[in-house]
Amino acid sequence: MKKTLKEQDPLVYKMIKGEEKRQEEGLELIPSEIAASNAVIEALGSVFTNKYSEGYSGKRYYGGQEFADSIETLAIDRAKKLFGVPHVNVQPYSGSPANFAVYTAICEPGDKVMGQSLPDGGHLTHGWKASATSKFFDITQYHVDDEGYLDLEEIETLAKEHKPKMIWVGATAYVREFPFEELSKIADKVGAYLIADIAHIAGLIIGGVHKSPVEYVHVITTTTHKTLRGPRGGMIMVTEKGLKKDKDLAKKIDRAIFPGLQGGPHDHQTAAIAVTLGEAMEPEFTEYAKQVVKNAKVLAEELKRRGIKLVSNGTDNHMLLIDCGFGRGTFLSDALEEVGITLNKNTIPKDESSPFYPSGVRLGTPFVTVRKMKEPEMEKIAEWIYRVTQEIEKYKFPQIKDYRGKVLKKFKEELMKNEELKNIRKEVKELCKKFPLYK
Numbered sequence: 001m002k003k004t005l006k007e008q009d010p011l012v013y014k015m016i017k018g019e020e021k022r023q024e025e026g027l028e029l030i031p032s033e034i035a036a037s038n039a040v041i042e043a044l045g046s047v048f049t050n051k052y053s054e055g056y057s058g059k060r061y062y063g064g065q066e067f068a069d070s071i072e073t074l075a076i077d078r079a080k081k082l083f084g085v086p087h088v089n090v091q092p093y094s095g096s097p098a099n100f101a102v103y104t105a106i107c108e109p110g111d112k113v114m115g116q117s118l119p120d121g122g123h124l125t126h127g128w129k130a131s132a133t134s135k136f137f138d139i140t141q142y143h144v145d146d147e148g149y150l151d152l153e154e155i156e157t158l159a160k161e162h163k164p165k166m167i168w169v170g171a172t173a174y175v176r177e178f179p180f181e182e183l184s185k186i187a188d189k190v191g192a193y194l195i196a197d198i199a200h201i202a203g204l205i206i207g208g209v210h211k212s213p214v215e216y217v218h219v220i221t222t223t224t225h226k227t228l229r230g231p232r233g234g235m236i237m238v239t240e241k242g243l244k245k246d247k248d249l250a251k252k253i254d255r256a257i258f259p260g261l262q263g264g265p266h267d268h269q270t271a272a273i274a275v276t277l278g279e280a281m282e283p284e285f286t287e288y289a290k291q292v293v294k295n296a297k298v299l300a301e302e303l304k305r306r307g308i309k310l311v312s313n314g315t316d317n318h319m320l321l322i323d324c325g326f327g328r329g330t331f332l333s334d335a336l337e338e339v340g341i342t343l344n345k346n347t348i349p350k351d352e353s354s355p356f357y358p359s360g361v362r363l364g365t366p367f368v369t370v371r372k373m374k375e376p377e378m379e380k381i382a383e384w385i386y387r388v389t390q391e392i393e394k395y396k397f398p399q400i401k402d403y404r405g406k407v408l409k410k411f412k413e414e415l416m417k418n419e420e421l422k423n424i425r426k427e428v429k430e431l432c433k434k435f436p437l438y439k
């Protein structure tokens with residue numbers, strides 16, 4: 001007999017319902033998160049999860065591919081049309097595997113690669129010392145300038161000095177528009193492949209509120225969640241410029257994914273990506289993308305008006321970074337969590353603290369925009385963040401490492417008893433009720 005999840009495994013059911021309630025009653029401001037549509041979630045939970053499809057459409061190693069082939073072809077066709085590229089691979093399990101596949105398609109172990117440093121906003125896979133990418137490739141990291149913009153002069157100097165095979169452009173905590181054209185000039189001068197990682201901004205590019213890299217770079221990687229509003233997943237795209245540099249680049253990328261790094265694609269994920277790309281073709285998607293950026297800009301202005309310091313003093317995209325002072329990112333993220341506002345602690349450029357106790361927090365507007373929140377709600381959010389900062393102002397982050405655990409424990413105990421935070425929690429819940437997620 002067919003059993004529901006609730007009947008079969010009430011424990012897991014309860015946890016899922018708990019998470020649903022948490023998302024429904026709180027403000028999710030982690031800029032890489034979003035609420036996927038019901039249709040995306042339905043496709044993700046479909047029987048495609050039962051299927052194995054090693055290979056590519058028409059060239060599989062297993063039988064029964066009639067529908068797996070059509071769903072993958074549909075996702076590819078939609079992505080090609082949306083981004084305007086000649087080749088797309090929709091099989092990467094997520095962004096990090098997609099990025100590693102690009103390294104292995106283009107480089108030999110030990111080859112020189114350049115990428116944005118992690119505290120300056122770059123992603124782990126762009127060569128940060130803790131990432132496997134730095135173990136297998138010879139990495140040079142570039143930085144942002146004092147205003148928080150990519151330091152093009154430094155990038156050009158480093159590129160001329162190191163002559164990298166590949167340069168990454170794209171980041172995970174960068175609030176300004178990426179200068180794709182300027183970077184392409186630098187990459188072309190030294191003969192490097194330029195790879196854009198648009199994981200954070202893919203939805204903004206489709207919505208026309210961020211410049212597209214297609215004309216300027218050879219390869220593009222992205223995740224399919226974040227601003228694109230899909231399931232967790234990844235894609236790699238090869239541009240005309242890429243095929244001009246190496247006519248076999250598309251084949252090399254495909255081989256790097258399968259059989260190079262992955263086994264069977266996640267067909268249920270592919271089905272959900274196809275749905276996502278279908279949604280992104282609708283005019284409402286452009287409206288959503290525009291509102292995401294509008295909301296972020298209003299949030300930035302409202303925070304600044306209340307004396308809150310932002311890295312780069314504002315934003316061009318969906319994301320903001322608050323400079324909380326040495327090591328104080330944890331204080332603010334923990335205190336905001338207490339009132340139902342979720343964001344993440346984050347390093348900031350030239351951070352003198354550590355990634356575990358960074359000096360900033362990162363926040364963004366994709367999730368709340370999907371809930372149809374607009375400028376007036378951004379003002380409310382800014383006011384709540386401000387009120388929370390007032391409650392935690394007296395706490396200082398210890399320079400001496402041994403004291404940190406003790407100070408944070410006491411801080412958390414006091415947070416739970418704080419009456420003002422309890423009031424704000426109630427107000428946040430009230431607002432969330434007016435902007436239902438899945439109800």
Ligand code: DSN
Nearest residue numbers: 031032095123172173
């Ligand atoms: N974890 C992603 C983010 O939050 O930006 C990057 O991989």
